[in-house]
Amino acid sequence: xxxxxxxxxxxxxxxxxxxxxxxxxxxxxxxxxxxxxxxxxxxxxxxxxxxxxxxxxxxxxxxxxxxxxxxxxxxxxxxxxxxxxxxxxxxxxxxxxxxxxxxxxxxxxxxxxxxxxxxxxxxxxxxxxxxxxxxxxxxxxxxxxxxxxxxxxxxxxxxxxxxxxxxxxxxxxxxxxxxxxxxxxxxxxxxxxxxxxxxxxxx
Numbered sequence: 718x719x720x721x722x723x724x725x726x727x728x729x730x731x732x733x734x735x736x737x738x739x740x741x742x743x744x745x746x747x748x749x750x751x752x753x754x755x756x757x758x759x760x761x762x763x764x765x766x767x768x769x770x771x772x773x774x775x776x777x778x779x780x781x782x783x784x785x786x787x788x789x790x791x792x793x794x795x796x797x798x799x800x801x802x803x804x805x806x807x808x809x810x811x812x813x814x815x816x817x818x819x820x821x822x823x824x825x826x827x828x829x830x831x832x833x834x835x836x837x838x839x840x841x842x843x844x845x846x847x848x849x850x851x852x853x854x855x856x857x858x859x860x861x862x863x864x865x866x867x868x869x870x871x872x873x874x875x876x877x878x879x880x881x882x883x884x885x886x887x888x889x890x891x892x893x894x895x896x897x898x899x900x901x902x903x904x905x906x907x908x909x910x911x912x913x914x915x916x917x918x919x920x
Contacts, residue, residue, distance in 0.1 A: 754908075755791070755799055759806045762787035766811040781893050782858055784811075788834065789854045789901035794908045797838045804830045824872065825865045832864020833857040850905055854898030858890035 766784040784807055792800040808827050812818040817826075837857035840848050848856070866886060 751795070755795065755802070758787050758791055759803050762803050762807045763810050763814075766807050767814050770811065770815045770817075782861065782897050783900075785833065785854065785857060785861070786897045786900045786904060789837065789850055789857065789898065790904040790908060792834075792837055792841065792853070793850060793901075793905050797834075797841075800834055800838070804834050821872070825868055828868035829861040829865040832867075833861030836860025836863075849898070850902040851895055851898030854901055855891055855894030858894030858897065859887055862886040862890045 762784045765787065769780055769783050788800050788803055788807075791803050808823070808830050809818075812820070812823045812826065817823050834857065836859065837853050840853050840856040844852075863883075863886070866880070866883060870880070
């Protein structure tokens, strides 16, 4: 004789995380979504960093700085703290992946990244309405190259020798900063609807 007990409904395990997130209060859901967005942006920045580190360059000191696209976008959409997190994660994890952790290249990368972020944050604070993403990106690109040049002069070569590179680095930084700024503006426009829906800045 067949059992008369009704069959139990199948439970979709993949729906459990979504159901748990939906049960959270609205502020907690918004913060969780912001953190998820930020994790994706860190991953994107890391991929761009590793790709550019391994890709051939026409000149040893010439890099497009594609990872800075993400940093500029995060600075505009989520603020300085989130941009600092993206920068540090990109440099630390990227150096581990390419095998350059604590090497001279790591020192140049971390000094350039922090100097570039400082320049962009200052530009945003001093001229929040006058500078677009392109202008802020150029400031960050120039700051990045100047930061690397200072680290180079302090650790590896004489200051006078390093300063001879400054005009070329500023010129290349201006050109690459314009390009990455245009790409960052497109990314900012893509992220803007999510911010208007209440995701806000990561604090």
